[in-house]
Amino acid sequence: MQKELVIIGAGGHGKVIADIAKWNGYQNIVFLDADKSKKNCGKYQVIGTENMLADLSGDIIVAIGNAADRRKIQERIDRSRIATLIHxxxxxxxxxxxxxxxxxxxGAVINSGAIIGESCIINTCASVDHDCILSDYVHISAGAHIAGTVKIHSNTWIGVGVSVSNDIEIAGNCVVGAGAAVVQNIAIPGTYVGVPAVCVKQRKQSSLSDFQ
Ligand SMILES: CC(C)(COP(=O)(O)OP(=O)(O)OC[C@H]1O[C@@H](n2cnc3c(N)ncnc32)[C@H](O)[C@@H]1OP(=O)(O)O)[C@@H](O)C(=O)NCCC(=O)NCCS
Structure with a gap:
């Protein structure tokens, strides 16, 4: 029987995921997307919107970069069908x-003792070193490096090329901008940029709660 995968989200991220799926033995790959005008994603067909999910068989993966949107869709899906993909x-x-x-x-490297939550993205050539804990919906962008024993709470997006020093804790619902260096704990949700990273925008939601 052919291994089947439904990918929700027909953007660039979805295209990369389809390629990883192919390397994981999926032969029948289709996309769903909220944008009805999309017909193809790379060499794969976009066959409809998320409403079609119940009519389709196979595993499912949500290929949406935005953590809040990814979570919203993932929470509606039958858990037994959710795929995990490793290049x-x-x-x-x-x-x-x-x-x-x-x-x-x-090209990603995840070293010994690390725990990676649900629906995380560890992007191209990123590294997550020993004993790190990443909560659900965290995204480590391409080429970012997370040193040992770092905790990152849910929904936080670490931008491309960021460095996070060892033993750091970063709150949930943060954005760490491209190229930043995080050398101190980040306790308040918000946007952080620069070397060393400083807060340029605070958010209201707090969360250092997901590991308690
Ligand atoms: C931090 C970030 C989210 C800010 O985006 P934004 O809210 O749209 O902010 P703006 O682009 O309007 O920039 C606001 C200011 O912050 C500065 N800034 C933005 N990103 C910065 C960064 N990464 N480092 C340093 N300064 C930055 C801008 O130069 C601008 O400065 P100014 O007000 O003096 O002109 C965004 O720039 C970023 O770094 N995103 C990460 C992209 C990424 O990693 N993509 C990978 C996908 S896998």
Whole structure:
């Protein structure tokens, strides 16, 4: 029987995920997208919107970069159908725990003792070092490096090329802008940029609660 995958979100991120799925043995790959005008994503067909999900068989992955949107859709899906995808050219130590719906792109390195939550994105050539804990819906963008024993709470987006020093804790619902260096804990949700990273925008929702 052919391995089937439904990918929700027919953008660039979805295209990369389809390629990883192919390397994971999926032969029948289709996309769903809220934008009805989309007909193709790379070489794969966009066959309808999320409303079609109940009529389709196979595993499902949500390929939407925005954490809040990803969460909204993922929470509506039958958990038993959610896929987890790891590119064959990623290195993942054998004791690493990875949650459902998470994707790990080519060249990523996840070292021993790390725990990665549900529906996280560990993007191209990012690294997550030993004993890090990433909560659900965290995105580590391409080329970002997270040193050992770092905790990152849910929904936080670490931008491209960011460095996070060891033993740091970062609140949920944060954005760490491209190229920043985080060398101190971040306790207040908001946007942080620069070297060293400083807050340029605060958010109201708080969350250092997801590991308690
Ligand atoms: C931090 C970020 C989210 C801010 O986006 P934004 O809210 O739209 O902010 P703006 O682009 O309007 O910039 C506001 C100010 O912050 C500065 N700024 C924005 N991003 C910055 C960054 N990464 N580092 C330093 N300064 C930055 C801008 O130069 C601007 O400064 P000014 O007011 O003096 O002109 C965005 O710039 C960013 O870095 N996104 C990450 C992109 C990424 O990693 N993509 C990877 C996808 S896998």
């Amino acid at each position: 064959p050219d990623a290195f993942v130590a054998d004791d690493v725990i990875i949650g459902k719906g998470t994707v790990i792109m080519a």
